[in-house]
Every structure is written in C-alpha cells, then in structure tokens.
Amino acid sequence: MIRKNRRKLISASAVIAAGSMLLAATPAQAAEQGVSATSIKLGITIPMTGIASPGYNKIPGAMKAYFDYVNANGGVNGRKITLVVKDDQYIPTLAVAKANELILKDKVFALIGTLGTASTKAISRSAQLSARGIPSLFVNTGFSGFADKKAYPTSFSILPSYQMEAKVIGKYLDDNYAGKKIGLIYQDDDFGVDALNGFKQAGINFAIKVPYAAGSQGVAGVAGTWITKLQAAAPDVVILFGVSSATAAALGNAYAYKYAPKWILGSVGGDATTLAASKVPPAFLAGAKGLSFAPAPSDSADEYIKMFMDVNTTYNKGVAFDNNIVAGMTSAFLAVQAIKAAGPNLTRKGLMSAIEKGASTFANPALTPLGYSATSHVGATGYWIGTYDATGALKPDGGKYTVYTTDSGTGPVVLSNYKRPAMPAKGLPN
Amino acid sequence: MHKLKATNATRLLGFILLGLFLFYLSNTVDELRVYQGATVAMYVIAISSIILLTGYSGQVSLGHGALLAIGGYGAALVRNNFNAPIWIAFIAAILLAAFWGALLGATAARLSGPYLAGTTLALAVGLPSIANQFKFLGGEQGLIFDIGLPPAWLGQTFSQYKWFFWIAALTALIAMWWLQNLLRSGYGRTWRAVRTQSVAAELAGINIARSKILAFTLSAGLAGLAGAVLSMTISTVSPGAFPLSLSFALATGAVLSGVTTLGGVIIGSVTLVAIPEIADVVAHQVGASENATTNLPGLMVSGLLIVAVLFVPNGPVEQLKKKRSK
Numbered sequence: 001m002i003r004k005n006r007r008k009l010i011s012a013s014a015v016i017a018a019g020s021m022l023l024a025a026t027p028a029q030a031a032e033q034g035v036s037a038t039s040i041k042l043g044i045t046i047p048m049t050g051i052a053s054p055g056y057n058k059i060p061g062a063m064k065a066y067f068d069y070v071n072a073n074g075g076v077n078g079r080k081i082t083l084v085v086k087d088d089q090y091i092p093t094l095a096v097a098k099a100n101e102l103i104l105k106d107k108v109f110a111l112i113g114t115l116g117t118a119s120t121k122a123i124s125r126s127a128q129l130s131a132r133g134i135p136s137l138f139v140n141t142g143f144s145g146f147a148d149k150k151a152y153p154t155s156f157s158i159l160p161s162y163q164m165e166a167k168v169i170g171k172y173l174d175d176n177y178a179g180k181k182i183g184l185i186y187q188d189d190d191f192g193v194d195a196l197n198g199f200k201q202a203g204i205n206f207a208i209k210v211p212y213a214a215g216s217q218g219v220a221g222v223a224g225t226w227i228t229k230l231q232a233a234a235p236d237v238v239i240l241f242g243v244s245s246a247t248a249a250a251l252g253n254a255y256a257y258k259y260a261p262k263w264i265l266g267s268v269g270g271d272a273t274t275l276a277a278s279k280v281p282p283a284f285l286a287g288a289k290g291l292s293f294a295p296a297p298s299d300s301a302d303e304y305i306k307m308f309m310d311v312n313t314t315y316n317k318g319v320a321f322d323n324n325i326v327a328g329m330t331s332a333f334l335a336v337q338a339i340k341a342a343g344p345n346l347t348r349k350g351l352m353s354a355i356e357k358g359a360s361t362f363a364n365p366a367l368t369p370l371g372y373s374a375t376s377h378v379g380a381t382g383y384w385i386g387t388y389d390a391t392g393a394l395k396p397d398g399g400k401y402t403v404y405t406t407d408s409g410t411g412p413v414v415l416s417n418y419k420r421p422a423m424p425a426k427g428l429p430n
Numbered sequence: 431m432h433k434l435k436a437t438n439a440t441r442l443l444g445f446i447l448l449g450l451f452l453f454y455l456s457n458t459v460d461e462l463r464v465y466q467g468a469t470v471a472m473y474v475i476a477i478s479s480i481i482l483l484t485g486y487s488g489q490v491s492l493g494h495g496a497l498l499a500i501g502g503y504g505a506a507l508v509r510n511n512f513n514a515p516i517w518i519a520f521i522a523a524i525l526l527a528a529f530w531g532a533l534l535g536a537t538a539a540r541l542s543g544p545y546l547a548g549t550t551l552a553l554a555v556g557l558p559s560i561a562n563q564f565k566f567l568g569g570e571q572g573l574i575f576d577i578g579l580p581p582a583w584l585g586q587t588f589s590q591y592k593w594f595f596w597i598a599a600l601t602a603l604i605a606m607w608w609l610q611n612l613l614r615s616g617y618g619r620t621w622r623a624v625r626t627q628s629v630a631a632e633l634a635g636i637n638i639a640r641s642k643i644l645a646f647t648l649s650a651g652l653a654g655l656a657g658a659v660l661s662m663t664i665s666t667v668s669p670g671a672f673p674l675s676l677s678f679a680l681a682t683g684a685v686l687s688g689v690t691t692l693g694g695v696i697i698g699s700v701t702l703v704a705i706p707e708i709a710d711v712v713a714h715q716v717g718a719s720e721n722a723t724t725n726l727p728g729l730m731v732s733g734l735l736i737v738a739v740l741f742v743p744n745g746p747v748e749q750l751k752k753k754r755s756k
Contacts, residue, residue: 048724061720087724092572092671096664097469097706100591104462117571118668125574125665128590143571189562189570213559214570214669 032347034109040079040339040346042067043102045095045123046115046140048087051218055244055274055324056115059140060085062328063113065315066308066336073428076339077346084108088119095119096126103127103134110348113331115140117190120155129154133348137338137355138331138379142268144194144408147371147378154348156355156372158331158379160293161408162194162241163201165267168291168383168404169239170202171413172264181207183235183261185226185250187242188213195241195266201410208233212246223249227257241266248278255284263288267383272392273322282392289387290394293368293380294326295401298393304333304365307427323394330365333427337362340429363421367403381405382416438611445607452599456592465591465663466703471598472659473683473699475605479652480684481692486613487645488625489538493550494653495677496557501527501654502661502671503567506575516577516597516662523658524651531650535643554677558669572668575661598659605655610692612648621645682731686738688745697746705730 034041044060047053064083071080084106086098095114102108111134114120120139123129129136129152136155139146144161146152173182182204186192188211199206210226217223227250230238238261240247247269254260263285269275270290276282295302300309308329312321319325339346341354341362359372371378382405386396396402403416424430436444456464476498483489504526505519514522534553538546561567580593612618620641623631632638661667679702687698706727713723742749 048720085720089673089675090670091673091675092666092668093660093664093676097465100462100465101707104460104465116670118666118670121571121574122664122666122668122671125576126663131590191570193569214562215559 043108045086045098047090050089052090058324059328062325063332066332068315092122099123110135112137117143163198166195166198180236183238217246217249271323285388286390291383468595468598471602476656483649485689486621491550493554497653498657499672501657502667505658527654528651532647535646539639539642694747
C-alpha cells in the first residue's frame with residue numbers, strides 16, 4: 001500500500017514537474033520579474049558582518065530609508081520599491097550564492113550596490129548577469145573595469161575609480177606641495193596598483209612608499225612598523241590609501257607615536273565615523289585632507305544632504321548620519337530617477353537604456369559630472385578635496401566645493417565647472 | 431547480521447543509480463536548487479578529503495581551504511593559458527594540489543595533534559594572500575575561470591547552472607567511487623592501523639611516515655579537485671573565496687558527517703548549504719532583527735556542532751550502524 005502510494009506520489013510529482021517545465025518554457029507574458037503593477041523588488045548583497053562590514057553595513061539601511069520615503073509619497077509610477085538585503089561577509093563564494101538567491105528565489109528585478117571587486121566580478125560571471133540581462137546598478141567598488149560596457153554590459157558604476165582619485169590627489173599635491181617630500185601607505189594589491197598608476201601619471205615621486213598586505217593591518221605590531229618607516233624618511237605629507245581598518249591602524253599608531261605629518265586620507269578609508277568607531281580620536285584628524293564626490297555629510301545647507309538627513313531621522317531611526325548613509329541614499333536616489341525615467345512599462349532593458357540615455361543629466365547629489373552614456377557606464381568622475389575639522393567632519397575648504405574631474409585613462413585633471421541639476425521638489429521623483 | 435554483502439558490482443550499480451537519480455532530480459527542481467546542488471557536490475568532495483585525512487589517517491587539518499585555493503588557481507591557470515578542456519583543468523588541479531600536499535605532508539608527518547593543526551591553520555591564513563604578490567594570479571580580484579556555455583545539443587533552455595551541476599555531480603560521484611574503493615583497500619586498512627595504534631602498526635612493518643604522507647597527498651588532491659569545482663560554480667577564483675571560515679566550515683561538515691565513515695558525507699554537505707536558508711526562514715518567521723538574522727546561521731552551525739559532538743561523536747551514520755548491529 002505504502003509502495004503504491006509512493007509510486008503515485010512519484011508519478012504525480014513527475015507530472016507536476018513536466019507541467020511546470022512547460023509553463024516555464026512559454027514566453028513571459030506580463031511584466032518583468034520583480035515588477036508588478038504596485039511593486040518593484042530590488043536586491044543587495046553586501047558585507048553585513050565580518051572584517052569589511054564596519055561602515056558599509058549601513059548602506060542597505062540608508063537605501064531602504066530613502067525607498068520608504070519615496071513609497072510613503074506614492075512610489076515611482078505607482079509602484080513601491082522594496083529592497084531585499086543579504087549578507088555575503090565580503091566572501092565571493094557567498095556573494096554568488098546570495099546573488100543567486102536574490103535572482104532565483106526572491107526574484108528581484110535588479111541588483112543594486114554589490115560591494116567589493118572580487119565579489120562583484122564573481123556575481124557578474126557566475127550568475128550570468130549579461131546573458132540574462134539582469135541590471136547590476138551602482139556597484140560599490142572603485143575598480144574601473146565595471147564601467148566598461150563591453151565587459152560588463154549590465155553593470156553600472158557609481159564611485160569614481162581609484163585611478164581617478166590618485167590623479168586628483170596628485171594634482172592637489174602639485175598645486176600645493178610642490179617640492180615637498182611625499183609618503184604613501186597603500187594596499188599591496190590591485191587596489192594599490194590602480195592608485196600607483198594614477199600617482200605615476202600625475203608625476204608624483206614618493207620619498208617613501210609603505211605597502212601593506214591586505215589583512216595584515218589587523219596583526220599586532222604591523223601598523224607600528226609603518227609609522228617607524230615613515231618617521232625615518234620624514235615626509236612632509238603622507239597619503240593613506242587603504243581600507244578603513246588600515247587607515248585606522250595607521251592613524252592610531254601615529255597618535256601613539258606622536259607622529260603628525262600632513263595627512264591625506266583616500267576616500268575608501270576616510271570615513272570619520274568609521275575611524276572614530278576604531279578609536280581614532282576625531283581631534284587627531286583635524287587639519288587632515290580628505291576626498292569625496294558627494295556633498296559633505298555635515299553640510300546641512302546642501303539641499304540633498306538636508307533632505308537625506310530628514311529621511312534618515314524618520315525612516316532610519318537611531319542611525320548616525322555619515323558618508324555611508326549619503327552613499328546609500330545617493331545610489332537609491334539615482335535608482336529611483338532611473339526607474340522613473342524608464343516609464344510605466346518597466347523592463348530591465350528599459351531601465352538600462354534609460355540610464356544610458358539620461359542618467360548623466362538626472363537630478364542627483366554628486367558634485368561631479370556623471371559619465372553614463374550609450375558607450376560607457378562610468379558614474380562619478382572626480383572629487384573635491386576638503387579638510388577634517390576637530391569633530392572629524394570633512395568640510396570643503398573656504399566653504400566652497402572645489403571639484404576636479406578626470407578619467408581612468410591618461411586624460412588630464414581639470415577644475416570642474418559642473419553645475420548639478422536642482423533637486424526635484426522634496427527630493428521625490430517628479 | 432548483514433544479510434546482503436555488498437560487492438564491488440552492487441556498489442558500482444548503486445553509484446550509477448544514484449547518478450541517474452541526480453540526473454532526474456536536476457531536471458525537476460528549480461534553478462536555485464540546481465545551483466545549490468553543485469555547491470553540495472563541491473562540499474562532498476572537500477569533506478571527504480578531510481575524512482580521508484582525519485578519519486582514516488588520523489591527521490588534523492584546519493587549513494584545507496588553502497589546498498582548495500591551490501586547486502582552484504591551478505584549474506583556472508591551465509584553462510586560461512592553454513584553453514584546456516574542463517576535465518584537463520580538473521586533473522591539473524588535482525595534481526598541483528597533490529604536489530603541494532606531498533610537500534606539506536612531509537612536514538606534517540613529523541607533527542601531530544595541535545602542532546599539525548596550528549601549521550595547517552597558518553597555511554590557510556597565509557596562502558590566499560600570496561595571490562596578491564604575483565601578477566599572474568590576478569591579485570585581489572583573482573582570475574576568471576570560465577568553463578564556457580553548455581554544449582548546444584543540450585538545447586536552448588539548458589541553463590548554465592544545470593551544466594555546473596552535471597559536471598560537479600559527476601565529478602563527485604567519480605571521486606567518491608574511487609575513494610570508497612581506496613579506503614577498503616590495503617591502503618585504507620594501513621591508515622586505520624596507523625590511526626588507532628601507531629606503535630602496533632609500526633611493529634607490524636608499516637612505514638608510518640610514508641603512510642601519513644601518502645594520505646596527505648591524496649587528501650590534498652581531492653581538496654584541489656573540490657577547489658576547482660568551487661571556482662567553476664563562481665566562475666572566478668580569488669583569495670577572498672578561500673577565507674579561514676571555509677576551512678572551518680569544512681572541518682565542521684566533517685564532524686557533522688561523522689569523521690570516521692564516508693557514508694555520512696552527504697549529511698554534512700547538505701547541512702552546510704541548507705543552514706543559511708533554514709536560518710533565513712526561521713528569522714522571517716519570528717521577525718528577527720537584521721542583526722539577529724545575519725548571525726543566526728553561525729549560531730545554528732555552532733549549535734549543531736555541539737549537539738553532534740555530544741550525542742553522535744562518530745557521526746549519525748556510524749551511530750545508526752551501531753544500533754542496527756546491536
């Protein structure tokens with residue numbers, strides 16, 4: 001009897017399986033995956049726990065907060081946006097597994113904000129993003145490759161590349177510290193190599209270069225040796241071009257050794273709240289130089305920052321407003337603009353072509369031009385350089401953003417006269 | 431008590447039937463499950479490599495992730511530089527990892543217990559970052575490991591993940607077939623003798639060092655194969671894909687599977703893949719906070735590990751066998 005039942009069960013499941021395969025084979029009729037008449041589902045996988053998570057794990061919350069704000073005001077073309085968040089711990093294998101869950105189980109419309117070069121590359125390849133036409137919006141990495149439309153047809157950058165950043169710093173040094181001795185701490189991998197290329201193009205000769213192996217910043221005593229090396233060479237200016245934990249380790253040891261050159265902090269490791277969480281006293285940062293492409297988080301006079309602050313207070317209660325929040329909300333804001341521009345018949349193809357066609361003129365908080373076009377998926381294209389105050393806030397010099405733009409190639413660094421489009425009323429899609 | 435004495439022929443038949451069942455399964459379940467199936471197959475190979483090493487030859491490795499990395503890089507380099515077919519890339523991965531395993535085994539044979547664990551752990555910490563030092567290994571971003579699209583005769587709707595699964599499952603089946611034969615051979619008996627009573631084994635004329643090195647070499651070869659399969663499923667190979675947590679996960683999987691028998695290997699493998707998903711469901715059911723949700727999988731794995739060590743120290747399969755033979 002049992003056997004008979006089991007046989008029945010097997011044949012029944014075979015019939016169901018065959019039926020579902022037939023269903024799957026018929027072409028999609030209604031809307032695209034992840035889109036209904038009333039909703040749009042986006043997905044993000046990002047390190048929420050683990051060594052790379054501090055700071056970055058605030059990005060999804062910030063995105064959600066802005067989406068919630070838009071949803072509370074009617075959504076985009078009548079659709080409300082939800083964001084599914086997965087934790088990949090900065091491990092490419094997990095990132096692929098989570099991206100697959102997002103695409104195959106949660107059935108998201110598009111990915112947004114995946115973080116880390118290796119993870120983003122692995123996702124793009126393994127999950128066959130380009131073959132399946134799945135958009136990967138505003139990836140959180142400064143690797144210039146993702147802006148290459150030929151190699152990654154469905155990926156869109158947002159951060160300026162490491163090379164752009166090094167070139168901008170080079171220009172700043174040329175203008176302000178010509179003839180001085182320059183030192184550099186950098187990560188001894190592609191991240192650092194990209195930067196070294198940029199510095200070379202800018203014609204910077206270093207009095208001392210201190211490379212560190214990724215991860216070694218956490219080993220007791222290692223960061224102390226960086227500082228003794230720097231002290232021996234005695235540069236006037238030291239550039240810290242590493243991740244947050246390495247920047248914090250360098251500054252922490254410099255503080256202990258009472259070593260205080262002129263610091264320049266790269267944008268990757270330069271978030272003051274993340275540094276403060278790693279026990280670098282904000283006052284020690286005072287006078288250091290830093291870079292950003294978005295307005296300073298402390299600049300409440302900026303219409304976008306003001307709106308983001310309000311959204312953060314209402315929809316992201318109890319979370320300190322900082323660079324990571326600005327970064328998350330900036331990506332979310334751009335995504336909303338793109339979805340709006342793609343029109344009421346939202347498709348993946350439509351979304352991507354809307355970004356290619358119009359995103360360079362979309363309203364958005366970035367202070368540098370956006371480089372999206374039919375041939376390029378470059379996001380922000382430069383930086384402004386400012387000074388940290390005694391509270392650890394990065395502020396533009398003389399109260400005015402001086403923005404430099406450049407490219408990831410051999411192009412020059414030029415002072416930008418870009419005028420950002422005005423924010424739509426209340427920061428909502430118009 | 432055993433009514434049916436399993437012969438080689440019946441075992442082979444069993445493997446073929448299992449293969450056919452997996453083939454049938456791959457055509458019925460959805461794409462996410464197929465992808466997870468490929469990951470399970472990878473874990474099966476990797477965990478059985480630990481079972482061979484720890485359960486049979488009595489050596490501990492906390493650094494298997496490093497051997498997986500060697501295999502993954504080996505396969506990618508051979509594939510990218512010589513445009514080798516996938517099976518050649520897999521064989522290259524096995525040989526390369528086995529070579530390094532032999533070197534490591536020669537050192538390991540002089541060490542035991544915590545010292546060996548410490549040495550292998552250091553390997554797992556250090557080795558992946560070596561990739562950052564040499565340009566041909568691609569640095570932090572790693573290398574692409576693209577096995578190409580499934581052959582056209584499989585049809586338009588045949589997905590890439592099904593292709594991954596077929597390759598991974600077939601590889602795992604072949605590896606398991608080979609391994610279970612090996613473990614029942616004279617080598618297997620030698621290893622067991624060395625593990626349980628090394629002095630007696632030596633008196634019986636067994637060269638302990640050689641037997642240990644051989645076990646390490648073969649285990650490393652299997653680990654290399656697992657690394658190649660892992661790299662295939664994520665189409666890339668990079669240092670970040672082989673973190674310390676991978677080595678620990680494999681050791682955990684081996685304990686859950688029952689470290690002294692090969693039979694339970696599927697249990698540990700499925701558990702490692704299923705736990706994050708179960709945790710997700712649980713977290714959703716109780717409406718846990720984001721913080722709790724992200725930490726739940728780790729908690730569940732640790733909990734299971736404690737339960738396994740407390741109640742089924744030799745693994746669930748061994749426990750069942752014992753019960754039956756009583």
